[in-house]
Amino acid sequence: MGFTIAEKIWNNHKVFNINSKEDLIYIDLHLLHEVNTPQAFDILRNKNLKVRQPNLTIGTEDHNTPTQSIDKIIDNPVGLHQINMLRKNCAEFNIPLYRLGEPGQGIVHVIAPELGLTRPGMTIACCDSHTCTQGAFGTLAFGIGTTQVAHILATQTLALHLFKKMVITINNQLQNGITAKDLALTIISKIGVFGGKGYIVEYRGEAIMNMSMEARMTLCNMSIEFGAYTSIIAPDETTFLYLKKSANIEPYIFEEQVEHWRTLQSDKDAIFDKEVILDASTITSHVSWGTNPSQSVPLTGCIPNLESFATEELRKEAELSLDYMKLQPGTAMRDIPIDVVFVGSCTNGRIEDLRIVSEILKGHKVSKTVDMIIVPGSFAVRQQAIAEGLDKIFYEAGADFRSLAGCSMCVGLNDDKLKENHRSASTTNRSFQGRQGKGSFTHIVSPPVAAATAIMGRLASPADLID
Amino acid sequence: MQKFTIHRGYAIPLKLSNVDTDQIIPAKFCVGSSKFGHEKALFSHWREDPQFVLNKKEHGKASILIAGDAFGIGSSREYAVWALQNYGFKVIIASGYGDIFYNNALANGLLTIILPLSFIKNLWDLIEQFPNTEVTIDLLTQKVQALHLNHLFIIDEHIRERLLTAMDMIDCTLENIHNIIAYEKKHFKTCEK
Incomplete structure (x- = not known):
């Protein structure tokens, strides 16, 4: 063997x-x-x-x-x-x-x-x-x-x-x-x-x-x-x-x-x-709706109805999550308005992530109702982004490209915190209760969804920008 | 770290699963450079709700926390264990734990017992009805008992031994330092190739 x-x-x-x-x-x-x-x-x-x-x-x-x-x-x-x-x-x-x-x-x-x-x-x-x-x-x-x-x-x-x-x-x-x-x-x-x-x-x-x-x-x-x-x-x-x-x-x-x-x-x-086997071609943009990262659905989908959960435990978990997140079952994900978009973290704070975000932001403006914060994962990521002119694209779109690298709003240990009742779309890894700031709500998203969401002011995919 | 043999105390039912370490202690309270003084930060967001179980007078003296499944998932912060201990918890009962939390708990002598959720639910019912029920956790006989309810628990024999003797892992490994030195000689030679 x-x-x-x-x-x-x-x-x-x-x-x-x-x-x-x-x-x-x-x-x-x-x-x-x-x-x-x-x-x-x-x-x-x-x-x-x-x-x-x-x-x-x-x-x-x-x-x-x-x-x-x-x-x-x-x-x-x-x-x-x-x-x-x-x-x-x-x-x-x-x-x-x-x-x-x-x-x-x-x-x-x-x-x-x-x-x-x-x-x-x-x-x-x-x-x-x-x-x-x-x-x-x-x-x-x-x-x-x-x-x-x-x-x-x-x-x-x-x-x-x-x-x-x-x-x-x-x-x-x-x-x-x-x-x-x-x-x-x-x-x-x-x-x-x-x-x-x-x-x-x-x-x-x-x-x-x-x-x-x-x-x-x-x-x-x-x-x-x-x-x-x-x-x-x-x-x-x-x-x-x-x-x-x-x-x-x-x-x-x-x-x-x-x-x-x-x-x-x-x-x-x-x-x-x-062994778990998945077909990549069937996978679409995913976003989280709940207070743990397993509670996610395709962006084109809706928050699941409580009856759809297989077990009583999962149903109770979902109920508690939605109660915290102030969301209703059946709500279309793309109808959820967003206050803050955060791009960064050890999950998606690398140069490739910043390139993806800049490509989508180029020629667009961040919605007036959204604050968009982009924090480079490292000093080197920031230097590279500047060398490629990404900082100018971020600036012209109205996004705040931060000058120092770190975990920032993923863990909310510095002053980059979400305010109470504010809702973020974040390229981070955890949607736990209050992780980004006490009484705040986190939706975990991919970099392209983060960029499109910043422009639209609601959870969105780049395809929504063309409609 | 203190030796653990038997503990008798009051319990508190935390009727939740997937309790992540951000809930046990929010990141903003993972401060300072001490293992002590973190009791106020324990479940601090939840404790703002007067109805939260830790705020209930009848559970004021609890030293045993009984949660659901997957307790302590998420962040590796050992502050979660220290906050639980600083508050006065000696034993956690759940039907499963996040791996890193589990290791951290054992490293500090906080006993983390695994019991089936069905039995945990019976314990919750009993404690809710009679909050003054004394719960006994005996690591020697591997038994949890509360009034008529009792259950044996399984714990890895080596982990049990460590808790019973308050064994310090660093001291234990350093006793075998010759093995590490021998390994390094061989390993660095291979790495240089």
């Missing part, structure tokens, strides 16, 4: 078997941000320990950083405290840190691939649930808690429980204008917020092969939203081309690396515990 790519990487990183349920796994790259790490360094100090491999560790400031101006960092003393803690801790333990406003800085899941740090066959961990994003490069990447951060800092390893294997095969191609985000929302709506629990999920199939690295990252990013342990896509020519530009490896060594990376495929006779 053959091995899956996840099993191959896992076995390569197994230091030893702890017990019948857990292995001790070596971590090749450990990523830190300011919010979930201060206590981990305290654990280290209390035990009088050093960071075992500071050169395999990097930090970035992303969660509670301002996006308008670096001076505003002092307006958020609580956030600044955590930023200063990270600066102090990284300095004390010799960990490289990408500070706000400096090249290399950005959302942790955006910068690691950009800096060429994320490479096939690696194990990666970060104190953030969206670490699964990195699986797009054929890595095993794990979102962890603060105590586990301390464990890696001290030992460069993680005690991980064994996993089940799922494969999601996406046959055929996505239609024009349909994105990895729509695919991710479709998958989550089919298998539910808990359907991936315990599984490392491998995505494969024609639609995946045709995706850019940015799109693959978007898809892998959302795997935590159906509870997956993590997710992975086998590396291919698209991956190698991206790494050739980002990884800064000597050409002759790079070719050797590629030869090794090519072996990182699931064997033909590898057995998965579960």
Whole structure:
């Protein structure tokens, strides 16, 4: 019996078997941000320990950083405290840190691939649930808690429980204008917020092969939203081309690396515990209507009637969601007015996302009833957007293209918050109650839907602009 | 982290599934650099509603939280566990947990028990009718008991051992540091190739 790519990487990183349920796994790259790490360094100090491999560790400031101006960092003393803690801790333990406003800085899941740090066959961990994003490069990447951060800092390893294997095969191609985000929302709506629990999920199939690295990252990013342990896509020519530009490896060594990376495929006779098969050509723009990411429908559809839910539990969940969202069953999604459009986050804050948004905004104006905020996922994304003139398109359309990169309104830890009773269309990953601001409502959308919605003032697709 | 053997206390029925960690503690309260002092932030948005179950006088002294399915999904913030502990919770009962939350809870000695939803519903009914019911959670016998209701729970034997002895995972791994050193020698050689 053959091995899956996840099993191959896992076995390569197994230091030893702890017990019948857990292995001790070596971590090749450990990523830190300011919010979930201060206590981990305290654990280290209390035990009088050093960071075992500071050169395999990097930090970035992303969660509670301002996006308008670096001076505003002092307006958020609580956030600044955590930023200063990270600066102090990284300095004390010799960990490289990408500070706000400096090249290399950005959302942790955006910068690691950009800096060429994320490479096939690696194990990666970060104190953030969206670490699964990195699986797009054929890595095993794990979102962890603060105590586990301390464990890696001290030992460069993680005690991980064994996993089940799922494969999601996406046959055929996505239609024009349909994105990895729509695919991710479709998958989550089919298998539910808990359907991936315990599984490392491998995505494969024609639609995946045709995706850019940015799109693959978007898809892998959302795997935590159906509870997956993590997710992975086998590396291919698209991956190698991206790494050739980002990884800064000597050409002759790079070719050797590629030869090794090519072996990182699931064997033909590898057995998965579960398989899900989808036809990409049937997938349309998806938007969420509820307070968890599984509650989504095609944009052309309506909020489901309560009778349509298969179980009493799901019906009750939907009722609670709609009560919070102040929406009625049967409402056409395209009739839902939107106050704020947010483009950004580790899901859709990359250059490709900004290009898509600019193409749609070009020659249009953002509706007078809408505030549109575009926050680059990284310093480099912003530089590239300016180099391509996207900033001018955003400006002319009336969108607010922010000058600093970070998580921003996805998590609402800086001053980019939604006001109470305001409704957003966001290219983010979670529509949880109050996530973008207390008493606010979030609809998760793809970048093209975000752009069209900003112009129309209601949930809309680019096709609606032509009508 | 304290050793866990047996806990007797009052319970609170949180009759909801898919409770994400943004609800347990909204991001704006994930502040400071301490594991302590987060009790006021626990379920802070929901606690603004006087009818929310945590605000009910009869559940004022609860130390056991009984939720539905998929408790603690979403964000990896360990503040969720600290806020629950700071408030006074010693045990969570649910029919399933988000993976990262589950790991975080165990790392801090917060016992997270998995029981079938059918039994959880019976517990909810009982607690609602008699809020002063004492609930006993015994990790040695792996049993939950409340008046006439009782149920055995399954917990991984290694996790159980860790909770019973308050084992520190870092210390435990460092005892095997020679294995890590040996692995690194081999691993870095392969990486250099």
